[in-house]
Amino acid sequence: MAHEVSPLMLPLPAMPPVPGVAIATGAAGIRYKAREDVTMMVFPAGTTVAGVFTRNQCPGAPVDWCRAALPAGRARALLVNAGNSNVFTGRAGREACAATAGAMAKLVGCKPKEVFLASTGVIGEKLPTEKYVAALPGIVAKTGADGWHAAARAIMTTDTFAKGATRTAKIGDATVTISGIAKGSGMIMPDMATMLSFLATDAKIPAPVLQAILKRGIGPSFNSVTVDSDTSTSDTVLLFATGATKHAKVPAEGGPMLRDFTRAVHAVLMELALMVARDGEGAQKLIRIDVTGAVSAKSAHRIGMSVANSPLVKTAIAAADANWGRIVMAVGKAGEPAERDKLSIGVGGTWMAREGELVPGYDEAPVTAHMQGREVVIQVDLGLGRGKASVFTCDLTHAYIDINGSYRS
Amino acid sequence: MAHEVSPLMLPLPAMPPVPGVAIATGAAGIRYKAREDVTMMVFPAGTTVAGVFTRNQCPGAPVDWCRAALPAGRARALLVNAGNSNVFTGRAGREACAATAGAMAKLVGCKPKEVFLASTGVIGEKLPTEKYVAALPGIVAKTGADGWHAAARAIMTTDTFAKGATRTAKIGDATVTISGIAKGSGMIMPDMATMLSFLATDAKIPAPVLQAILKRGIGPSFNSVTVDSDTSTSDTVLLFATGATKHAKVPAEGGPMLRDFTRAVHAVLMELALMVARDGEGAQKLIRIDVTGAVSAKSAHRIGMSVANSPLVKTAIAAADANWGRIVMAVGKAGEPAERDKLSIGVGGTWMAREGELVPGYDEAPVTAHMQGREVVIQVDLGLGRGKASVFTCDLTHAYIDINGSYRS
Numbered sequence: 171m172a173h174e175v176s177p178l179m180l181p182l183p184a185m186p187p188v189p190g191v192a193i194a195t196g197a198a199g200i201r202y203k204a205r206e207d208v209t210m211m212v213f214p215a216g217t218t219v220a221g222v223f224t225r226n227q228c229p230g231a232p233v234d235w236c237r238a239a240l241p242a243g244r245a246r247a248l249l250v251n252a253g254n255s256n257v258f259t260g261r262a263g264r265e266a267c268a269a270t271a272g273a274m275a276k277l278v279g280c281k282p283k284e285v286f287l288a289s290t291g292v293i294g295e296k297l298p299t300e301k302y303v304a305a306l307p308g309i310v311a312k313t314g315a316d317g318w319h320a321a322a323r324a325i326m327t328t329d330t331f332a333k334g335a336t337r338t339a340k341i342g343d344a345t346v347t348i349s350g351i352a353k354g355s356g357m358i359m360p361d362m363a364t365m366l367s368f369l370a371t372d373a374k375i376p377a378p379v380l381q382a383i384l385k386r387g388i389g390p391s392f393n394s395v396t397v398d399s400d401t402s403t404s405d406t407v408l409l410f411a412t413g414a415t416k417h418a419k420v421p422a423e424g425g426p427m428l429r430d431f432t433r434a435v436h437a438v439l440m441e442l443a444l445m446v447a448r449d450g451e452g453a454q455k456l457i458r459i460d461v462t463g464a465v466s467a468k469s470a471h472r473i474g475m476s477v478a479n480s481p482l483v484k485t486a487i488a489a490a491d492a493n494w495g496r497i498v499m500a501v502g503k504a505g506e507p508a509e510r511d512k513l514s515i516g517v518g519g520t521w522m523a524r525e526g527e528l529v530p531g532y533d534e535a536p537v538t539a540h541m542q543g544r545e546v547v548i549q550v551d552l553g554l555g556r557g558k559a560s561v562f563t564c565d566l567t568h569a570y571i572d573i574n575g576s577y578r579s
Numbered sequence: 580m581a582h583e584v585s586p587l588m589l590p591l592p593a594m595p596p597v598p599g600v601a602i603a604t605g606a607a608g609i610r611y612k613a614r615e616d617v618t619m620m621v622f623p624a625g626t627t628v629a630g631v632f633t634r635n636q637c638p639g640a641p642v643d644w645c646r647a648a649l650p651a652g653r654a655r656a657l658l659v660n661a662g663n664s665n666v667f668t669g670r671a672g673r674e675a676c677a678a679t680a681g682a683m684a685k686l687v688g689c690k691p692k693e694v695f696l697a698s699t700g701v702i703g704e705k706l707p708t709e710k711y712v713a714a715l716p717g718i719v720a721k722t723g724a725d726g727w728h729a730a731a732r733a734i735m736t737t738d739t740f741a742k743g744a745t746r747t748a749k750i751g752d753a754t755v756t757i758s759g760i761a762k763g764s765g766m767i768m769p770d771m772a773t774m775l776s777f778l779a780t781d782a783k784i785p786a787p788v789l790q791a792i793l794k795r796g797i798g799p800s801f802n803s804v805t806v807d808s809d810t811s812t813s814d815t816v817l818l819f820a821t822g823a824t825k826h827a828k829v830p831a832e833g834g835p836m837l838r839d840f841t842r843a844v845h846a847v848l849m850e851l852a853l854m855v856a857r858d859g860e861g862a863q864k865l866i867r868i869d870v871t872g873a874v875s876a877k878s879a880h881r882i883g884m885s886v887a888n889s890p891l892v893k894t895a896i897a898a899a900d901a902n903w904g905r906i907v908m909a910v911g912k913a914g915e916p917a918e919r920d921k922l923s924i925g926v927g928g929t930w931m932a933r934e935g936e937l938v939p940g941y942d943e944a945p946v947t948a949h950m951q952g953r954e955v956v957i958q959v960d961l962g963l964g965r966g967k968a969s970v971f972t973c974d975l976t977h978a979y980i981d982i983n984g985s986y987r988s
Contacts, residue, residue: 228911228919258907258919260936293904294937403908481890482983489984495702498667499812502637510637510667527669528703571977574891575898 178448185318190412193317196309201253231263243377246280339434344417374413452569464557474561476504484566512553587857594727599821602726605718610662633814640672652786655689748843753826783822861978873966883970885913893975921962
């Protein structure tokens with residue numbers, strides 16, 4: 171687990187308290203020794219919640235739990251453990267969810283279905299429920315306003331750095347805060363691979379409005395990031411709104427008064443998603459793929475993902491090799507409309523190939539120089555329409571093999 | 580290019596002449612120095628041909644050339660170069676095809692459209708047509724019956740061993756031979772990634788029948804092999820039938836008299852496809868994934884491919900890590916019908932998880948022992964229906980990164 175910190179690491183920003191959110195972390199010894207592995211947040215009555223989950227057909231028991239709880243739109247607590255994902259654990263997994271949510275509900279004084287759960291770590295091992303439950307009272311006793319940084323660290327598994335982001339926004343004359351943490355560095359691919367992210371705000375937002383804002387923000391952020399094309403069974407993004415700060419009442423349909431708030435939520439989502447790409451297992455370079463000229467935005471997204479998931483493209487970028495032929499290949503294999511003789515490929519602002527041919531007098535030097543940096547931008551123009559999308563990934567290096575050939579050992 | 584020979588290498592079998600096929604190889608210096616890089620076969624009048632090509636939307640010029648020539652069903656020559664794929668070369672690429680096929684046609688005394696072309700190597704660089712054409716007369720002069728082994732070597736690029744297979748079959752009382760060669764070790768994924776394969780037989784088979792036999796054989800062989808999920812722009816399989824051996828006339832609709840012949844063609848295809856998996860870039864282990872209990876054969880194939888293309892599964896196998904949770908994840912991400920609580924996962928004949936849970940008393944030792952071998956079998960049973968499929972891949976190792984971070988240098 172002790173991998174070198176990613177060279178693309180960003181430091182945690184200052185994360186002030188979010189009114190209404192009480193946080194604590196602690197050690198239950200679920201898998202890791204000598205580190206905190208449990209994170210909890212406690213919210214006041216009236217807190218609303220929105221969530222987005224993995225589309226993997228074999229989700230973990232906590233994902234099933236949250237999906238069942240979400241329609242009520244109410245939350246009083248979040249409880250997360252690292253080290254064991256409680257995935258593919260059958261009836262024991264369901265029982266573990268009921269037991270931990272039940273214990274937490276008693277401590278908080280709410281219904282079990284108002285406790286949201288997430289687990290991350292090894293698949294297929296039973297969650298040691300007794301240990302976990304036994305640790306909860308001590309952790310609840312420590313809850314306070316200032317735990318965001320500790321929480322960002324306590325949810326990590328193979329992450330090499332803690333991930334957090336925060337923004338403020340105006341709702342009418344009031345200022346609210348939106349803060350979030352995330353974990354994830356491998357098995358990252360839409361939809362939501364081994365990635366957990368928890369956001370909270372002190373705004374008072376009806377649950378359906380909150381859900382719509384979250385869902386719209388996931389597309390260009392977490393669902394546009396891929397590390398290895400693998401999709402986790404546990405991916406979860408939850409957004410809690412405590413309503414602890416007074417502001418003009420948000421109508422049931424949301425509307426223009428939430429414009430700044432929505433922008434801020436989306437900015438936090440994007441910042442967290444990019445941190446996940448920056449911590450991609452073995453990543454040495456952050457890669458952005460800008461696709462333009464596709465027949466639709468959806469087609470552009472798929473083509474971008476095909477490039478972002480191509481091992482041949484990712485290894486070439488790791489070697490700063492301006493091998494644009496592999497980009498052509500990856501565009502062509504996407505199964506989306508593409509015409510070879512209209513296709514243009516560029517790197518770092520230099521077009522290498524235009525309309526199906528190498529640009530006359532093409533000079534590889536500036537491209538190679540760009541590729542030797544930490545952030546690489548690939549441009550793909552299909553020349554067919556106005557669809558565009560940007561997706562994010564990282565390069566594929568020896569460290570990915572090291573990390574994933576030894577995760578459980 | 581000088582990578583260590585795959586530990587999964589199989590030696591070339593003895594490959595006797597195929598009546599009607601004249602082969603030669605030679606060096607045109609297209610990219611490589613001091614090795615043969617041109618392969619040709621010359622066929623008698625009346626030779627029929629079948630072909631299957633990449634579904635990549637940005638195919639190389641030679642693929643376009645062959646697709647246009649194929650409907651006539653007639654072939655007099657095959658001309659292949661290694662080192663330059665003539666892909667994404669625009670008008671120059673089309674002109675290079677016309678020039679090389681034209682030159683070859685003059686030497687053989689046929690129409691240019693009876694010359695089938697293939698190129699493999701770097702994408703996006705113009706084929707040095709003059710050098711190539713200048714080398715042809717000297718190579719044609721050497722054509723003879725015994726060149727199969729030299730041809731298998733001359734079409735290699737990143738391959739670490741030459742690939743060939745041969746079978747005989749009865750058509751009525753006559754015995755015919757089916758021989759084939761293949762190249763490919765990366766960018767291998769359906770449909771037909773950076774993979775070239777050329778088969779020839781002395782049987783006399785109408786072109787439409789030949790095409791049907793080839794097409795049916797591709798599904799379980801080349802289209803069930805993946806190395807890295809990348810799909811080449813050049814993949815081509817061609818099957819030539821010279822008709823040089825007398826046998827009972829094959830009717831236009833084929834039929835039962837071709838049962839043995841079909842089986843032999845399919846056996847050659849399967850053997851060659853497995854050799855490509857065995858030479859997967861950086862491969863240390865050959866992996867077979869047997870999927871059963873899916874809702875259909877197509878669904879089983881897709882689930883198998885999802886497992887076979889998962890970097891997390893492939894790195895775990897490289898490390899002989901019995902991480903069945905990653906297999907669950909890869910099944911779940913396939914987007915095919917799967918129910919977690921009916922799913923069973925096994926390795927090497929040992930069921931690890933049954934119907935959504937770890938098998939009670941599961942002992943990892945025999946699984947780990949199996950995974951330490953050179954050939955690993957993964958079993959996935961969906962418990963939903965009768966659909967089944969087997970797919971083949973290799974593990975993902977440091978050598979893959981080495982090879983693909985330096986291919987052009």
